[in-house]
Amino acid sequence: MKIALLSYSTKPRGGVVHTLALAEALAATGEDVTVWSLGRGGDDGFFRPVDPAVRLRIVPFPDGPERETVGERILRSIATLRAAFDPSPYDVVHAQDCISANAVDGRCVRTVHHIDHFTTPELAACHERAIVEPYAHLCVSQSVADELTEGWGIKAEVIPNGVAYERFARTEPEARDAWRSQLGRYVLTVGGIEPRKGSLDLIEAYALLHAKHPDVRLVIAGGETLFDYRDYRAHWEMRAAELGIDPVVLGPVPDDELPALVAAADAFAFPSLKEGFGLAAMEALAAGVPLVVRDLPVLREVFGPAARFAATPEDLADQLGQALAHHDPVLRTAGRELAVRHTWSRAARRHLDFYRSLS
Incomplete structure (x- = not known):
């Protein structure tokens, strides 16, 4: 079977991590797999090495004019990928996001990772078409599949993400010690500073936590995105200054350094307002970090x-404080047992069964 997996970016975002891991697992079964993506900012490859069994087709996507809006960038992204991609050689075309689904005019299988609500007109239209036009749908959780049914009357197959368990569970002590030496004790979040990630709530929670645990830092990793969150980031920085806190913002972390950064954390915070699965949080569980x-x-x-749950910044501060003070071995064991069950090989087999059911 010839399979094309389409993504909008080469950067380390959850959907891109999913695409590469799925592609490698599908190729490991002997299938012919090609990943197509836009190469933004001069990228000619992905953020990490990819198994050579997977073919890569990176479509150049140079930076636009200085005043290019988000909407204009979305339309240019769709047009650029559409012009480069020929679906005819493939038995399955599988789009992982709204840009790539629009680039093939909905003639694809679509994984809906989560439901967004956009205000930018071009992005809202892209999102809607990428839900209603594909001929088959997958979701990574039942909750998102239920949203699709309730909102659009669409029935989706649910195939959860895998996780690179060994990569996060078996980090080198020297690498973990290097992060601890640099950062001390810290609460980590991965995903950058943006509205969907609940970043404002997190600094409110951290200010409360810091009053009781002044030796614990807040560390934020990640942050590559297609969207423009400069106003939100400016508000976040202003609020942090008002609260008298100084989070450590690492930005994107090299892929080979990320597992040790996660494993060295004293707790992992995941205050997202909208998610489809939570791959970064599952990686934290694989590393044995309180979540x-x-x-x-x-x-x-x-x-x-396997996790502690919090609805408000006050709850988040309280639960993080408990995680720091009491490393619960029951939660730790439950987390690792949960993470180890989520394998990419199982996800790949289920994807193949789904692809074959469509023929």
Whole structure:
């Protein structure tokens, strides 16, 4: 079977991590897999090495004019990928996001990772078409599949993400010690500073936590995005200054350094307001790190007895404080047992079964 997986970026975002891991697992079964993506900012490859069994097609996507709006960038992204991609050689075309689904005019399988609500007209239209036009749908959690059914009458197959368990569970002590030497004790979050990630709530929570645990830092990693969150970031920075706190903002972390950064954390915060699965949080569980997540139905579904849940900044501060003070061995064991069950090889087999059911 010839399979094309389409993504909008080469940067380390959750959907891109998913795409590469799925592609490698599908190729490991002997399938012919090609990943197509836009190469933004001069990228000619992905943020990490990819198994050579997977073919890569990176479509150049140079930076636009200085005053290019988000909407204009979305339309240019769709047009650029559409002009480069020929679906005819493939048995399955599988789009992982709204840009790539629009680039093939909906003639694809689509994984809906989560439901967004955009105000930019071009992005809202892109999102809607990428839901209603594909001929088959996948979701990474039942909660998102239920949203698709309730909002659009669409039935989606649910195939959860895998996780690179060994990569996060077996980090080198020297690498963990290097992060601890640099940062001391810290609460980590991965995903950058943006509205969907609940970044403003997190600094409110950290200010409360810091009053009781002044030796614990807040560390934020990640942050590559197609969207423009400069106003939100400016508000976040202003609020942090008002609260008298100084979070450590690492930005994107090299892929080979990320597992040790996660494993060295004293707790992992995941206060997202909207998620489809929570891959970064599952990686934290694989590393044996105490996890505190937003109390959302989807995160209850995915993390169940393996995480602490918080609905408000006050709750988040309280639960992080408990995680720092009491490393619960029951939660730690439950987290690792949950993470180890989520394998990419199983996800790949289920994807293949789904692809074959469509023929």
